[in-house]
Amino acid sequence: xxxxxxxxxxxxxxxxxxxxxxxxxxxxxxxxxxxxxxxxxxxxxxxxxxxxxxxxxxxxxxxxxxxxxxxxxxxxxxxxxxxxxxxxxxxxxxxxxxxxxxxxxxxxxxxxxxxxxxxxxxxxxxxxxxxxxxxxxxxxxxxxxxxxxxxxxxxxxxxxxxxxxxxxxxxxxxxxxxxxxxxxxxxxxxxxxxxxxxxxxxxxxxxxxxxxxxxxxxxxxxxxxxxxxxxxxxxxxxxxxxxxxxxxxxxxxxxxxxxxxxxxxxxxxxxxxxxxxxxxxxxxxxxxxxxxxxxxxxxxxxxxxxxxxxxxxxxxxxxxxxxxxxxxxxxxxxxxxxxxxxxxxxxxxxxxxxxxxxxxxxxxxxxxxxxxxxxxxxxxxxxx
Numbered sequence: 229x230x231x232x233x234x235x236x237x238x239x240x241x242x243x244x245x246x247x248x249x250x251x252x253x254x255x256x257x258x259x260x261x262x263x264x265x266x267x268x269x270x271x272x273x274x275x276x277x278x279x280x281x282x283x284x285x286x287x288x289x290x291x292x293x294x295x296x297x298x299x300x301x302x303x304x305x306x307x308x309x310x311x312x313x314x315x316x317x318x319x320x321x322x323x324x325x326x327x328x329x330x331x332x333x334x335x336x337x338x339x340x341x342x343x344x345x346x347x348x349x350x351x352x353x354x355x356x357x358x359x360x361x362x363x364x365x366x367x368x369x370x371x372x373x374x375x376x377x378x379x380x381x382x383x384x385x386x387x388x389x390x391x392x393x394x395x396x397x398x399x400x401x402x403x404x405x406x407x408x409x410x411x412x413x414x415x416x417x418x419x420x421x422x423x424x425x426x427x428x429x430x431x432x433x434x435x436x437x438x439x440x441x442x443x444x445x446x447x448x449x450x451x452x453x454x455x456x457x458x459x460x461x462x463x464x465x466x467x468x469x470x471x472x473x474x475x476x477x478x479x480x481x482x483x484x485x486x487x488x489x490x491x492x493x494x495x496x497x498x499x500x501x502x503x504x505x506x507x508x509x510x511x512x513x514x515x516x517x518x519x520x521x522x523x524x525x526x527x528x529x530x531x532x533x534x535x536x537x538x539x540x541x542x543x544x545x546x547x548x549x550x551x552x553x554x555x556x557x558x559x560x561x562x563x564x565x566x567x568x569x570x571x572x573x574x575x576x577x578x579x580x581x582x583x584x585x586x587x588x589x590x591x592x593x594x595x596x597x598x599x600x601x602x603x604x605x606x607x608x609x610x611x612x
Contacts, residue, residue, distance in 0.1 A: 453607055
């Protein structure tokens with residue numbers, strides 16, 4: 229075997245060891261301390277208002293509302309539900325809990341056209357909140373336990389202006405939906421923990437009412453029909469002032485979405501992404517990670533083809549073996565890197581994650597083609 233082929237095989241092995249490091253699973257997101265004796269967390273939990281909107285979602289509201297009202301919270305809390313004025317079924321659900329002291333609800337006027345009803349509902353809910361800390365969520369996210377709210381607000385402090393929570397898909401959701409949500413989320417969490425939060429793909433955001441109205445709420449992105457959580461984080465997160473509530477006790481479970489609902493949320497996010505600030509770093513990391521992974525896979529495949537058809541049999545067999553060995557080593561390393569986070573967030577198996585990685589770029593391309601040929605009026609409130 230020639231010296232050139234030996235160097236080539238050695239270089240392939242080095243790339244095999246380096247490629248898995250270009251991954252959101254390699255960049256650790258640490259769980260923040262919430263010990264009672266930690267001076268950075270309040271000894272007494274702050275009062276909090278929970279805001280959620282329900283648009284023709286009486287079925288989901290009936291499942292989520294009792295879980296919110298039954299929270300064992302040592303401080304004062306209220307649950308504010310905003311529904312459409314014409315939604316009699318959701319109103320019936322609210323009336324069944326009308327005597328609960330924690331519940332308050334209001335209605336969106338039917339005349340509120342040319343505005344995002346979701347954003348308007350959140351704005352009305354925050355305006356109705358009697359506490360400065362406001363937790364915004366939706367009717368498709370169910371608290372993990374009766375202590376969920378207490379575990380969320382333990383992250384509130386004088387230094388924080390925002391707390392990001394998790395609402396992860398459950399085991400009944402297709403594996404790709406679960407894995408894609410987690411993989412993207414890890415980029416957002418890492419950025420929030422390192423510097424300034426950029427975005428979220430979760431439906432749990434806690435912020436201060438005073439700051440929301442001081443900065444004119446959703447002003448600046450009112451033309452976008454959805455992506456309300458993305459804009460909340462992108463606009464109101466401060467540098468180094470965003471806390472993460474990622475421990476299992478502080479999580480919500482997102483209800484299984486239909487294929488259409490999952491696809492539409494992705495398309496709304498693509499449309500809104502062009503208006504988000506601080507997107508360069510996310511794009512660079514996301515695209516670099518995928519590019520390195522695909523480049524290594526293509527290189528090993530090309531090496532096998534070259535070894536099989538372009539080299540003498542003896543050299544070809546050795547080079548092909550080195551390519552296959554490098555590919556196996558790289559994926560074993562990737563398996564080891566992926567495993568802790570996938571177990572911690574109770575997502576798919578590492579083997580499933582690795583195989584899903586190979587299709588992410590293609591799936592994203594298909595979504596972008598769908599977006600390119602979609603009616604852009606579907607994503608805005610000011611119809612032409």
